[in-house]
Amino acid sequence: MNPDDLRRSVMAALAKINHPATGKDLVAGGHVQNVAVDDQGVARFQFMLKPEDPNELVKEARSAVEAIAGITGAKINVQLPQMQPPGGGGRKGGLKPGSVPAPTPKPGLLKNVSHIVAVSSGKGGVGKSMVAANLAAAIAKTGQRVGLLDADIYGPNIPLMFGVSRRPNVIGEKGKEMIEPLEAHGVRLMSLGFLLDKDQPAIMRGPLISGVLKQFLEQVAWGDLDVMVVDMPPGTGDAQLSLVQSIDLDGAVMVTTPQDVSTGDVRRAIKMFERVNTRVLGIVENMAGLTCPHCHEHIDVFGVGGGEALAAEMKVPFLGRVPLDPAVREAGDRGTPTVLSASGSGAGVALGEIAEKVLDTLAALVG
Ligand SMILES: Nc1ncnc2c1ncn2[C@@H]1O[C@H](COP(=O)(O)OP(=O)(O)OP(=O)(O)O)[C@@H](O)[C@H]1O
Ligand SMILES: [Mg+2]
Secondary structure, eight states, rough: OHHHHHHHHHHHHHOBBOTTOOOOOTTTTTOEEEEEEEEOOEEEEEEHHHHHHHHHHHHHHHHHHHTTTTOEEEEEEEEEEOOOOOTSOOOOTOOTTTTSSOOOOOOOTTEEEEEEEEESSSSTTHHHHHHHHHHHHHHHTTTOOOEEEEEEEOOOOOHHHHTTOOOOOEEETTTEEEOEEEEEEEEEEGGGGGGTTTOOOOOOHHHHHHHHHHHHHHHHHOOOOOOOOOEEOOOOHHHHHHHHHTTTTTTTEEEEHHHHSSSSSSHHHHHHHHHHOOOEEEEEEEEEEEOOOOTOOOOOOTTTTEEEHHHHHHOOOOEEEEEEEEEHHHHHHHHOHHHHTTTTSSHHHHHHHHHHOOOOOOHHHHO
């Protein structure tokens, strides 16, 4: 089929999908624009996604288009609504949609990435990587193009959480080589841990980390991404600070545990982000109680409400709590993030809701 006919088929497929709020189909409602199909059968179009629109719409559109015989792929450019005039309000009082400054276009390195979100914490072992992996997987599930950068040098944790153990390939001609991201469950993955030899001690200093990260971002063939999630190394030292400053973050998701809330670590971490003028998108309380597998009663092992109180105190949004859940470990063993392998589990549901809030917040940043 020639590209013109294919384009007509794409329009027809999109016209069969109705927007739940407006009741109009995606074409008539102007939700999709600039539909084109190239000689290779790749369909490209823009999808105007308002903050109140369900993200599943994009996924639905993608599936419908990709199901057309002759279409080899769909490149959907999700357009969030036009920015507010800049300068309106600050982030100090938390996130009020419409009152946050518009994000600046990403400089040089990551100009093909619409949004960059870091997942961070005051201390280690609180579930940062778990939250980052599930956030990325949940975003991929909505049909958006997502990358996950494991900025932890202690080993390629993130690829393993996605069931990938192979090393990345180097592509491109000599002198212009690029590192090809690994891909699993619709997420493009890369880990700083690949840069270290197995037996090399991970004693990289702050400036070195930032140098490596820059090189990394320059050399990874991410392609176009709607969202990039960065799994940060734990702590609030110089290394973390230079990392935050070398990427132009839209914001950070802070992970804490009920026990950790009372320590100064989370507060310090939040202050660190404020110092480098990075928005804290909100706090996730992880390992917040557990559900008895027998009687399904929820047991708050370390007390309840700490994360929420902390969020109020620090004037940042509270994104939700994730219970201790065997599904998380099983997901790790299987190499499939919980939102995909056990989306109905306690942790799976909580993580899905948190991802939705993060996406809403990102959308509100430009709307
Ligand atoms: N809600 C949960 N239920 C059950 N197990 C969990 C939960 N959250 C995290 N874990 C487990 O706790 C361990 C630590 O989690 P994770 O590696 O994500 O933490 P981290 O903050 O990234 O640690 P590090 O600081 O070492 O990078 C993992 O084995 C993970 O599977
Ligand atoms: Mg980690």
